[in-house]
Amino acid sequence: MTPQRWLQVDELFAAAVRLEPSQRGPWLLRACDDDELRGEVSRLLTQDEAADRDGFLSPQDGPGRPPDEVAWRSTRAARRLPDRTEPSGDPASGIREDSGSSASAASIAVGLGPQPRSEPDAVVRARLRELSVIYLLIVATGFLYRGVVLHYADWLIPALNVVVLSALGSMAVLLWSRRPLAMAQLRVLELGMIGMLAGKFAFSQYWIMLRHSLNGDPMAAWLTMKNVVLITSILILTYGVYVPKSWRRAAVVVGPVALLPFMILLVLSLQHPAAMGWLRRGWMNREVTPLALFSFDAMLLLILAAGSTYGAHVISRLRRQVVEARQLGQYRLRRRLGAGGMGEVYLAEHQLLKRPCALKLIRPTDAADREALARFEREVRLTATLSHPNTVEIFDYGRTDDGTYYYVMEYLPGLSLAELVERHGPLPPGRAVYLLRQVCLALREAHLAGLIHRDVKPSNIFAARRGGMDDVAKLLDFGLVLPAAKARPAGPTGAGPVLGTPLFMSPEQATADRELDERSDIYALGAVAYYLLTGRPPFDQGGSIGVMVAHARQPVVSPSVIRAGIPGDIERVVMRCLAKDPADRFPDAESLERALGECACAGEWDQWRAAQWWHDANRSPAAPTAVA
Secondary structure, three states: OOHHHHHHHHHHHHHHOOOOHHHHHHHHHHHOOOHHHHHHHHHHHHHHHHHHHHOOOOOOOOOOOOOOOOOOEOOHHHHHOOOOOOOOEEOOOOEEOOOOOOOOHHHOOOOOOOOOOOOOHHHHHHHHHHHHHHHHHHHHHHHHHHHHHHOOOOOHHHHHHHHHHHHHHHHHHHHHOOOOOOHHHHHHHHHHHHHHHHHHHHHHHHHHHHHHHHOOOHHHHHHHHHHHHHHHHHHHHHHHHHOOOOHHHHHHHHHHHHHHHHHHHHHHHHHOOOOOHHHHHHHHOOOOOHHHHHHHHHHHHHHHHHHHHHHHHHHHHHHHHHHHHOEEOOEEEEEEEEEEOOEEEEEEEEOOOOOEEEEEEEOHHHHOOHHHHHHHHHHHHHHHOOOOOOEOOEEEEEEOOOOOEEEEEOEEOEEEHHHHHHHHOOOOHHHHHHHHHHHHHHHHHHHHOOEEOOOOOHHHEEEEEEOOEEEEEEEOOOOOOEEHHHOOOOOOOOOOOOOOOHHHOOHHHHHOOOOOOHHHHHHHHHHHHHHHHHOOOOOOOOHHHHHHHHHHHOOOOOHHHHOOOOOHHHHHHHHHHOOOOHHHOOOOHHHHHHHHHOOHHHHHOOHHHHHHHHHHHHHOOOOOOOOO
16 A cells, blocks of 8 residues: 555544544545545554553553553554555565665654644543633632622522533533543534633623613623623633634634623613613713723723634644654654663554554764664664564664654563562562573574674563563563674773673673673573572672672672572572683573473463462552553
8 A cells, every 4th residue: 555545544544533433434434435445444443442442552641540550562563554655675674675784874764654633632621621610610709709799689690600600510520521522522512611601791791781771870880891801801811721723713712702792882782772871971072981991991802812812823833843743753652661871762652553652762962873873773673683472573663854763662561670679579489480481582582693682681671461461571672782793892802881781791791801692691691580589680889890890700699698598490590690601601592491491490480370460469559560
C-alpha cells in the first residue's frame, strides 16, 4: 500500500474513532467505496476497541491508576504498519541498506506521521469539566448574594437560578462521569453551557431593569446593566481560556454574547418606551448620561470579545504546537520513562494502532557527538538482527525534522532486575536461576552472531509479562554492542574512556589489556547473579576506579558469606563466572545455562509461582508491579 493510501487510511480512521462504535460501520460504508481501504480501517478500529477493552494506555496515567503500573508493553503489531516513506533494504529489520557496510547518519529515514488536527476528546472533556464548575460557582454566588444581601422578594429570578443550577449540575455530572462522550456531544454541552448562562443573564437583565424603570428608579436599572456587563465579561474570558478553538468559531460565540446586553437594552426601549424614557431624556440633554456610559461598556465588551477570540486562537495554536513537538513519526510521546548514556526513553503511542511502545531518542545536541550517533545507529542495526524472545525487539526507527534520532521498541510491564532487588530484596535462588537461564539464551544468540553486549547489568534486564507469562527475562540496551573482532575497549591502555558499568564490568574490560570475547559477558552475568542472590554487587567500594581495580585484582567474597542460605551448587556456578582469568570461566552462554539448569534449586520457580508472586505484588500498595 502506497504512502498516499496510508494517508487516506489515517484520515478515515481519525474520523471514525470520533463516532460511537455502533455508528462506525454504517458511516464507513458511506464514506469509503474502496474495499481495501475500508477493510484496513475496519481492522484498525477493531484493534482500537480491543485496546480499550484490555486497558492499554489509559488516557490518564495519574489519579486512579498506580503510578508504577506502566512499563514496557508489547506493540509488535506496529511493526506491520509501513512508514510513510518506505526505504529500500531488509523489510524484516527496517534497516535502509547503504552501498557500504556501515550505517551513516543519512541512512536513518525520515518518517513523519500525520499531525493531529484537533485535541483528543479527553482533553476537551477535562477543560469542560472545569468550565462547568466555574459556571456553577458564578450562578450559585449570584443566587446567594441576591437572597442574603439584597433580600429581593420576587420569586421568578430565584426560580430561574434553581433551574439553571440544576441543568449545569446535570451537565457537570455527565462530564465527570465515566460515560463516553463523542466530540459532537461535547460541543453540544459546550454551547449549551455558554448559551444557557447568556440566556439566563439576558432574562435577568430584562426583568430587573424593567421593574426598576417602572418603579422610577433609573439608577438601580443602570447599576443592573453594569453588573450584567461585568458578568458578560467573565463569560467571554472564561470561554476563550477554557474552550480554545479557531478564531472564527470563537468569534461566532463571544460576539453575540458581547452584544446581548445591548440588544436587551434595545428591546426594552422599543417595548416599554415610557418606562425607559430616562435613556432618551439623558441623550437629548447631551449630559454624561447612562446611554453614554453604556456606549463605553459596549466598546469594552467588544474589545474583550476580540481579545478572547484572538486568545482562543493563540491558545489553540500553542496547544497544537505542544502536541506536534511531542510527535515523532507515527508516534506520540506520552511521558518520560528514563534516561541513560545513550539518550532518553519515553512511553509512546502509535497514532493509528493506539498501542503503547517505548521510544528511545537522541536529541540534536547529543547527536552532534559523532561517537554517540554512531553507537545509536549501531544499537539499532545490531539489535534488529536479533530475534530471540528474551531480547528486546526493535521494530521502527527514524529521524525528525529537527534532527532527533529515535527508535521504537516493545513495551513490557514489569520491573528491571535492579528495581526488583531494590524493592523486594535479594531473590530466592530458584527465581534467580529461572531469570538468569533466559538471559543466557539471549546472550547465546548474540554471541553466535559474533556480538558482545559489554553492558550486562541488572538495570538492562527486565522481568516482564509477555504473552500471558510472568518473569519473562528481556535483555535490553545494546548501545555498547560490538562485533567480537572489534571488542577491544578503550581504557587505561587505550585511547578513550572506559565504556560500560564498573560495578558489573569484567577485569579485561576494566583494564583493556586484551580483546573482549563472549566470556566478558559471562563475567558480567555472574556479577548480576551475585547481585540477585545477595542484594549487592561483588565490589561497590572506592568509586568507579576503585571498583574496576577490585574486579581486576581482588578476590570475590563468596555469596554465602554475604547472605546465608545460598545453595553451594549455584554459588560454585557464580564464582566460576567471576573468575579473573577468562579461561577459568564458562566458555559460552550455553554452558552457563546448562550449569544453572543442573542446580538443585532450578525447579523451585516456575510460571505458576511467578504468576502468584506478581499477583500478590500487585495487591500490595507498598510493592507496585512496575516502574518506568
